[in-house]
Amino acid sequence: MDGKGAGPSQGPSTSGTQQQPQLVTRMQQLLATLNVEEYEPRVVNQLVDFVYRYISEVLQDAEAFNGSAGETQNSWIYQPTATAYRALRCATPRCKVVLP
Numbered sequence: 262m263d264g265k266g267a268g269p270s271q272g273p274s275t276s277g278t279q280q281q282p283q284l285v286t287r288m289q290q291l292l293a294t295l296n297v298e299e300y301e302p303r304v305v306n307q308l309v310d311f312v313y314r315y316i317s318e319v320l321q322d323a324e325a326f327n328g329s330a331g332e333t334q335n336s337w338i339y340q341p342t343a344t345a346y347r348a349l350r351c352a353t354p355r356c357k358v359v360l361p
Contacts, residue, residue: 284309284312285305285306285309288305288308288309288312289305291308292304292305292308
């Protein structure tokens, strides 16, 4: 099945012809640049859905980082997970084992 023009067009009707959303057109161009000649129509929809979800998550992460950007370094509490002495105690027996 040829991917070009595959599947029903989406979007508002203008002068009797239907136009696809710009993102759908871009996904079809992306597939063409990757030399993908045959694909099912739903592949474009899956790519659009993936891009939308991925960008939404990135923007949510950016908002979370932006919310903590105003805090000063002094307001953060540093809690080391292990002291150097404890790490050395755990590493010493393991370092004594001879490797094959």
